[in-house]
Amino acid sequence: MTATPPPGISVDRILRALADPSRKAIVERLSRGPTSVSSLATPLDITLTAVAQHLQVLEECGLVRTEKVGRVRTCSLEIGGFLPLEQWIRDRRSLWEIRLDQLGDFFTEDDSFTEDDR
């Protein structure tokens, strides 16, 4: 059920999008379910125009989808849009753990050298 993000969406764009407190708050609200543009504006205390601009940024980086039915534009979270960021964090963790393993091997080898040396 998780949609894949549009190809070519960079982690940089996702991070820049989420670094804005209003856009982060929009994502937090939408994770509780789809809603209209106007009901996003009220609790954030920002204009409809500002919400529309934030939504455009979030849509462009694959985190939000909006759909106009009649006169109402409904916004939903695209949970798959987090995948590039999640993958980036996983990659940092993997590289860090590989490095830690290499350090472990280095100390084990060093230990056996000391053993032989006695």
Place this chain on the structure above:
Amino acid sequence: MTATPPPGISVDRILRALADPSRKAIVERLSRGPTSVSSLATPLDITLTAVAQHLQVLEECGLVRTEKVGRVRTCSLEIGGFLPLEQWIRDRRSLWEIRLDQLGDFFTEDDSFTEDDR
């Protein structure tokens, strides 16, 4: 081996820290192993002062640790510093999935209503 991030580190600060391309590049470099401040500056083509400022931001949000031994300051990644951001993404996913389950239940109930109604 994963250190817990300093208490009170907000996801907002982590996102703002990583939204800067130079700071993201520093984190990417450090995930391959610890290094000195000067060797971080060279590939990024920025001054030592700029690197030091970026490192301070990354240290304050728990993503990087620096240690001065003699005249050399060594920087390491604090992999545990990603935990608040990872947890925030997991929370978005959980809430989104709960909402999806509720929608599923709604349609199942609606189906059984139609069955009874025949």
